Amino acid sequence: MARQITIDPVTRIEGHARITIQLDDAGAVQDAKFHITQFRGFEKLCEGRPFHEMPSLMARICGICPVSHLVASAKACDAILAVQIPHTAASLRRIINLAQLIQSHALSFFYLSAPDLLLGLESDPVTRNVFGLMREHPEVARDGIRLRQFGQHVIELLGNKRIHPAWVVPGGVSEPLAPEKRAEMLAALPEVTGIVEKALEQFRTVFDQFREEVQTFGRFPSLFMGLVNDDGGLEHYEGKLKVVDDKGTVLEEGIPPARYAEYIGESVEPWSYLKSAYYLPIGYPDGMYRVGPLARLNVATSVSTPKAAQEFAAFKQLEASGPVLSSFHYHYARLIEILYALEKIDQLLNEPDILSDRVRAHAAPNNLTGVGVAEAPRGTLLHHYKVDKNGLMEFANLIIATGNNNLAMNRSVFQVAQHYVDGEKLQEGMLNRVEAVIRAYDPCLSCSTHAIGKMPLRIQLKAPDGTVLDELVRDSDGKRG
Amino acid sequence: MTVPPARIRTLTIDGKDVGAREDETILDVARENGIWIPTLCQMTGLSNIGACRLCLVEVAGSTKLQPACVTRVEEGMQVTAHSDRLAEYRKMIVELLFAEGNHICSVCVTNGHCDLQWLAQRLEIDHIRFPYLYGKRSVDASHERFVLDHNRCVLCTRCVRVCDEVEGAHTWDIMGRGTNARVITDLAQPWGESTSCTSCGKCVSVCPTGALFEQGKAVTEMVKHRELLPMLLTMRGRQR
Amino acid sequence: MSTDLTPPTARSDAERGEPKPKVKAATVWLDGCSGCHMSFLDIDERLIELAQHIDMVYSPLVDPKQFPDHVDVALVEGAVSSEEDLEKIKRIRKHTSILIAFGDCAVTANVPSMRNSFSVKDVYQRGYFETATRRAGVPDQVVPKLLPQARPIHEYVPVDVFLQGCPPPADVIYGLLTDLLAGRKPNLTEHTRFGR
Numbered sequence: 001m002a003r004q005i006t007i008d009p010v011t012r013i014e015g016h017a018r019i020t021i022q023l024d025d026a027g028a029v030q031d032a033k034f035h036i037t038q039f040r041g042f043e044k045l046c047e048g049r050p051f052h053e054m055p056s057l058m059a060r061i062c063g064i065c066p067v068s069h070l071v072a073s074a075k076a077c078d079a080i081l082a083v084q085i086p087h088t089a090a091s092l093r094r095i096i097n098l099a100q101l102i103q104s105h106a107l108s109f110f111y112l113s114a115p116d117l118l119l120g121l122e123s124d125p126v127t128r129n130v131f132g133l134m135r136e137h138p139e140v141a142r143d144g145i146r147l148r149q150f151g152q153h154v155i156e157l158l159g160n161k162r163i164h165p166a167w168v169v170p171g172g173v174s175e176p177l178a179p180e181k182r183a184e185m186l187a188a189l190p191e192v193t194g195i196v197e198k199a200l201e202q203f204r205t206v207f208d209q210f211r212e213e214v215q216t217f218g219r220f221p222s223l224f225m226g227l228v229n230d231d232g233g234l235e236h237y238e239g240k241l242k243v244v245d246d247k248g249t250v251l252e253e254g255i256p257p258a259r260y261a262e263y264i265g266e267s268v269e270p271w272s273y274l275k276s277a278y279y280l281p282i283g284y285p286d287g288m289y290r291v292g293p294l295a296r297l298n299v300a301t302s303v304s305t306p307k308a309a310q311e312f313a314a315f316k317q318l319e320a321s322g323p324v325l326s327s328f329h330y331h332y333a334r335l336i337e338i339l340y341a342l343e344k345i346d347q348l349l350n351e352p353d354i355l356s357d358r359v360r361a362h363a364a365p366n367n368l369t370g371v372g373v374a375e376a377p378r379g380t381l382l383h384h385y386k387v388d389k390n391g392l393m394e395f396a397n398l399i400i401a402t403g404n405n406n407l408a409m410n411r412s413v414f415q416v417a418q419h420y421v422d423g424e425k426l427q428e429g430m431l432n433r434v435e436a437v438i439r440a441y442d443p444c445l446s447c448s449t450h451a452i453g454k455m456p457l458r459i460q461l462k463a464p465d466g467t468v469l470d471e472l473v474r475d476s477d478g479k480r481g
Numbered sequence: 482m483t484v485p486p487a488r489i490r491t492l493t494i495d496g497k498d499v500g501a502r503e504d505e506t507i508l509d510v511a512r513e514n515g516i517w518i519p520t521l522c523q524m525t526g527l528s529n530i531g532a533c534r535l536c537l538v539e540v541a542g543s544t545k546l547q548p549a550c551v552t553r554v555e556e557g558m559q560v561t562a563h564s565d566r567l568a569e570y571r572k573m574i575v576e577l578l579f580a581e582g583n584h585i586c587s588v589c590v591t592n593g594h595c596d597l598q599w600l601a602q603r604l605e606i607d608h609i610r611f612p613y614l615y616g617k618r619s620v621d622a623s624h625e626r627f628v629l630d631h632n633r634c635v636l637c638t639r640c641v642r643v644c645d646e647v648e649g650a651h652t653w654d655i656m657g658r659g660t661n662a663r664v665i666t667d668l669a670q671p672w673g674e675s676t677s678c679t680s681c682g683k684c685v686s687v688c689p690t691g692a693l694f695e696q697g698k699a700v701t702e703m704v705k706h707r708e709l710l711p712m713l714l715t716m717r718g719r720q721r
Numbered sequence: 722m723s724t725d726l727t728p729p730t731a732r733s734d735a736e737r738g739e740p741k742p743k744v745k746a747a748t749v750w751l752d753g754c755s756g757c758h759m760s761f762l763d764i765d766e767r768l769i770e771l772a773q774h775i776d777m778v779y780s781p782l783v784d785p786k787q788f789p790d791h792v793d794v795a796l797v798e799g800a801v802s803s804e805e806d807l808e809k810i811k812r813i814r815k816h817t818s819i820l821i822a823f824g825d826c827a828v829t830a831n832v833p834s835m836r837n838s839f840s841v842k843d844v845y846q847r848g849y850f851e852t853a854t855r856r857a858g859v860p861d862q863v864v865p866k867l868l869p870q871a872r873p874i875h876e877y878v879p880v881d882v883f884l885q886g887c888p889p890p891a892d893v894i895y896g897l898l899t900d901l902l903a904g905r906k907p908n909l910t911e912h913t914r915f916g917r
Contacts, residue, residue, distance in 0.1 A: 035863045041844035045835035056700035057588045060832040063756020129783040149765045163756045169699040265854035271862040390622035397852045586916025587887030602914040607883035615837035
């Protein structure tokens with residue numbers, strides 16, 4: 001009699017999800033799936049709207065990384081305007097994009113995953129959260145809060161609003177940077193850079209305690225995709241797409257975003273509202289690739305800021321050769337990226353023309369189609385729009401970071417379930433490991449469903465026709481019922 | 482020939498003794514005396530039509546509520562401009578406007594600069610008690626400089642009046658009835674094909690919401706210049 | 722509608738000079754973008770102070786999977802868009818003293834309601850046929866069915882407090898929670914509005 005374990009909702013991730021683990025008669029894991037349960041239909045609901053509204057509208061896909069959507073959307077709109085935006089505008093967009101990378105990574109690492117790393121995957125589920133972290137490791141909690149606050153504050157200084165700022169617009173940004181705001185950002189940088197450096201030291205030893213997880217947390221061969229700049233270095237705003245395989249062989253580089261459709265396909269999974277992206281030349285499912293911090297550091301050959309470059313060199317040592325394959329190292333990659341972002345913001349703020357008031361290009365819709373790509377905290381994000389001659393939206397296709405990772409996340413859930421879930425003994429810590437691997441990807445499910453309720457953990461005994469024969473329930477206190 | 486001076490009338494508004502010329506409306510007098518009465522379709526410089534009903538007031542001795550913008554003062558009138566009953570009606574009117582259109586404030590070009598949004602806040606409306614209609618409404622972006630978004634239109638007809646009374650083009654009008662009523666340009670042609678429109682932009686500056694805005698404006702960027710019309714009329718020397 | 726957050730037991734405890742039990746709070750996310758939840762986190766270090774008075778018993782931020790039998794105050798973000806959202810909001814209402822519609826999607830259905838002028842079929846068509854390169858079709862296993870329209874929470878269950886904004890500013894969220902903790906009924910339209 002095959003049985004099914006359902007984890008619903010998956011918590012401490014950003015979105016609505018459910019995991020089902022299918023057991024065979026012997027109680028061994030036969031299959032595991034990660035279901036996204038929300039769908040809002042942004043690709044349709046934007047139809048008929050003026051394209052100038054798209055950046056702010058698409059920002060509402062996600063409250064965690066609205067700036068990524070603002071940036072990718074504005075870049076698609078720039079392509080429709082057929083303009084090259086002023087250099088200062090591009091630099092300011094870079095700063096706000098990096099500020100968001102900082103706050104989002106801080107949220108993922110300190111608020112959502114650190115409770116697992118510091119309190120332990122076997123610890124009490126009632127206190128295994130950011131509030132428990134505040135009690136047990138107040139310093140770490142404070143550091144996380146401060147880092148996220150810095151990122152959010154930079155966003156607010158530039159965009160006048162922490163979440164969903166309307167400042168990134170087609171053709172550039174809506175107002176230049178004021179000198180006093182620039183001074184305020186520069187003044188805060190040394191302190192927050194210190195926090196990240198401290199965290200990197202502290203967690204190096206913590207990561208060492210998770211050897212088993214490193215081997216089993218989604219450690220499998222896959223392709224990796226991300227933007228790189230002209231020098232092949234780490235890049236989040238402009239650049240071309242690069243795809244490498246698990247050995248580090250370059251399959252394709254220099255892909256201009258406008259030609260994405262030749263390389264990226266999207267498959268519908270009947271059991272999820274999230275489509276699975278795959279690398280078209282290889283096909284489905286072998287064209288599975290990963291995006292995000294781990295993938296970006298895997299595809300990049302250099303990092304242009306000094307402190308992050310040192311960490312990058314250490315990261316590259318994690319595997320004897322080739323890309324880092326374990327999804328557990330997303331956490332480490334995230335910290336390195338925070339450090340990079342802080343250094344990069346410093347560089348950008350020191351550009352000679354950063355205070356220029358030339359920050360916006362105006363034009364009519366000169367092209368009827370536009371594609372914009374940016375690296376969101378969670379990975380490559382793509383907006384593709386078609387408009388009519390008056391600039392009203394006719395079509396949108398959005399490929400979201402988490403959709404890029406969908407196949408890999410499902411593979412990881414299966415791998416962890418096989419290793420840790422034993423159908424005969426159901427332990428909360430095991431199941432939390434299954435959730436924790438999802439947390440490593442930091443999926444932004446509100447994004448991916450551009451399209452979290454709670455039920456107890458249920459194990460259902462299902463007959464082949466799907467009728468539930470028996471059910472075990474574990475309530476929120478961890479008690480078995 | 483000299484115009485005889487207008488006679489003076491005395492009345493009370495919310496218990497306050499006020500004086501007015503006989504040709505003034507209750508709204509005029511209230512404003513002169515710093516008494517706020519909410520309005521939406523009314524705009525100084527355009528004719529008053531009493532369409533939105535937000536300025537309804539109670540007049541002693543009458544069971545009917547009177548729109549303050551088109552009701553002339555009378556000697557000894559006792560006007561109540563603020564009561565629980567009026568507050569409730571005004572709230573309902575604004576809520577119905579929200580329920581009828583598709584006012585997605587968060588992603589609107591006039592977010593933060595919109596009369597309807599401001600009224601909702603001023604009248605302490607924190608949610609809409611009527612079921613939203615979510616009707617299918619279109620956007621006309623065919624004009625080179627301006628956009629018409631029917632989703633945000635509250636049918637106040639300020640655009641119709643300013644185009645007729647001030648610009649003299651009468652490009653704008655209304656067609657249809659009830660929830661199907663909508664503003665049109667010429668004979669319901671796309672605005673960009675209108676032969677009467679002078680592209681002066683007066684309609685855009687008087688529109689209270691994000692229904693009329695300039696091409697290329699992103700969310701929150703459309704600020705309406707309400708001071709333009711009174712200034713223009715003053716310069717023309719025929720202030721109404 | 723009582724919005725006094727001090728439980729009756731707490732009042733008698735206080736009279737006996739015992740420490741006040743913590744308020745049981747929940748945050749829930751229906752059809753929204755999590756921006757309201759993020760704005761709640763934007764109260765930054767005040768979270769630590771708040772954690773001394775509030776016990777977060779159910780939230781995307783903590784692990785328990787089941788909505789408790791009794792919650793003093795629940796912040797619910799997002800519109801009601803799927804059959805699952807509807808089940809959830811009914812369950813939440815049943816077990817919650819003070820239900821707060823948290824942000825514009827919960828209060829007005831906001832951006833998610835923009836799909837309402839299209840049929841669900843058309844929305845699926847774009848999402849799972851026109852933009853798919855493989856196995857086009859509507860997901861129908863395990864995932865909840867969409868309702869014909871995304872609509873605000875109060876059209877389904879009574880709501881006690883409406884907190885507007887996209888998202889509501891962090892200071893307003895903090896002010897609301899401290900008001901409720903002190904037993905005050907705040908006037909929110911002074912501080913926020915639709916679309917803020």
